[in-house]
Amino acid sequence: MIFHLQSIITSTNSKISNIDFILGFASEVYVHGKGTGNFHPTWNLEEFDIEWVKKVKETIPHARVIISIGGVGSEFPFDPIEKHVWIYRAIESIKWIVRDLYDNLIDGIDIHYDVIKSSEDEFSFSIGKVIRKLKNDIDLSINVISIAPNELFQSYYLNLYLQNEAIIDLVDFQFYDLKPRTLKQLVELYEKLVYEYTPTIVLPIISSHPVPIIIEFIKYLLKNKLLPGIVVWDDNNSTDGSTNTFSLENVLQHL
DSSP: OEEEOSSEEOOOOTTOSOOEEEEEEEEEEEETTEEEEEEEEOSOTTTSSHHHHHHHHHHSTTOEEEEEEEESSTTSOBOBSSHHHHHHHHHHHHHIIIIIITTTOOOEEEEEESOBOSOHHHHHHHHHHHHHHHHHOTTSOOOEEEEOOOSTTHHHHHHHHHHSGGGOOEEEEEGGGOOOOOHHHHHHHHHHHHHHTTTSEEEEEEESSOOHHHHHHHHHHHHTTOOSOOEEEOOSOSSSOOOOEEOHHHHHTTO
């Protein structure tokens, strides 16, 4: 189970064998709408500092801490100003976050762009270069790479995956942001994703306040032993740095 959060974790569940925490988004600086590749943390650095990461790992020994690269919505598109410059800057700025801000305690990188304005090949080439360099750098702590496709840009992410299958460990699909669907349609979509991304694990992303049909969908997958895990998006807040309580039990009680 993975949590994408910007709030305080108050509890965990002993029945969960693996748990990851996504700190938040490292988003890039844009110049005239074009991405520069210079990434910076958008989460509350005072609250979610290196001591917070250490505490999480001490409290939950099997936990991993991950950062998302990109952003939610059209304000943070993938649209590089120049791909080779973008790749270099992206690698260096992400290394700075992982190594200098968090003393190599960050375990993974999650690629999460809601909007992509480049071609499929440019997206795959640029992101692929970055994630390969970061994961293969023996001086960095990065050992897990995930991608977060959505409905609109699924083909872009699938192309990225097929060209970098050996280093992508998880696929987190945005079920919380889908157009209304029936249970049958949701199950068929999940089965299609599992087929397309085989052998990599596919996890549904749901919100921390899931709508009834998503709850029904997750329960169906659990009942039929089709669900290896979930990603929970904390929709209480994302950038304001407030400390709304986030409880794992509050999410799991729906399931």
